[in-house]
Amino acid sequence: MEGGGAYNRSSRVQAAGLAPAIALFEEAAALVPLAHESHAISIADYGCSEGHNSMAPISAALRTLRPRVGSERAVMVFHTDLPENDFGGLFQTLSVDPDSYLRSDSAAFTSVIGRSFYEQLLPSNSVTLGWSSWSVQWLSRAPAAIPDQVQVAYSQDKAVRDAFARQAAEDWRTFLVHRASELRNGGRLVVLTMALDEVGNFGYQPLLEAIYGSLRQMVETGLIRAEELHRMVIPTVGRGAKDLAAPFDDLGRSAELAIEHLEVFSGEDRIWAEFNANGDANAFGTQWAAFSRASVFPTLASALDDPRQGSRVAGFIDRLQAEVASRLAKSPSEMLIPLAKMVVLKG
């Protein structure tokens, strides 16, 4: 993600998809067993970025837990992300965001972990509630270059698509195995993630076409080299309901994990709704380009020959943002946003 508060500012698309998962997180907080009165209750947030979108779910869980445990029982909230995440931005959010749960709950305490969620991050049997939104679609690595797109969902190359599907299956399983270790018995994990709809559609097609078209144009005008574009991959995947359920047969037996709820649904395209209300095509293009910049342009820029060459990286990102905005403004259309929400129970 882009740092410096950019993700917090440009993650309205993600925020719009959160509400149905927050309702599930509240239900989970009402159901989890809360024995051991002297122990702190642990909530883990997997893939927090700069934190703004974590404030609503964590506050909702705290509001549900408080009538059950009283105002003084300590609740530890562990925010986790990759080591290179903008954790400074997260600390700012916790301290100044009007929705920060630290402002409303004096027995809530924060801790931050900079490690991949494809590892065990917390002690075994210690987590009461887990939350992860818009994060597990990021693979641990890109298993192949994509010859004809930057997002595998729109590649015509079957071997590449298969390689990503294998990586996606392996990563999802790894993620669940570690959460199974961390969760207490009766603990719940709520996941919101990019998905494939019932006909296998990943969505965001106009946006991804605009991004790839802009990159090809940058090659033609000599702004980037063909080899650099060839290395550019957004290592995210959508998983269908079947993919998300696949590991549970054997994991259910060995790690005592079960699906309590699993549903693929359509996220609301708020940028399109706004365009319908005001007819401002430039604002439509600008907002989707800002969303892409904050979420995926730094990943694309990391494929440049020298990604530490600050001025070239900044120029590349600015130019890509402007080109994507202008392409989308020429013919605005609604983005399909397939999402999955699920509740996983241990025990």
Ligand SMILES: C[S@@+](CC[C@H](N)C(=O)[O-])C[C@H]1O[C@@H](n2cnc3c(N)ncnc32)[C@H](O)[C@@H]1O
């Ligand atoms: C789109 S942001 C989601 C932020 C926030 N949870 C939300 O709902 O808007 C995805 C986050 O997942 C993080 N992420 C990706 N792969 C990860 C991994 N292997 N371990 C931990 N975090 C990861 C990224 O660094 C990024 O901050």
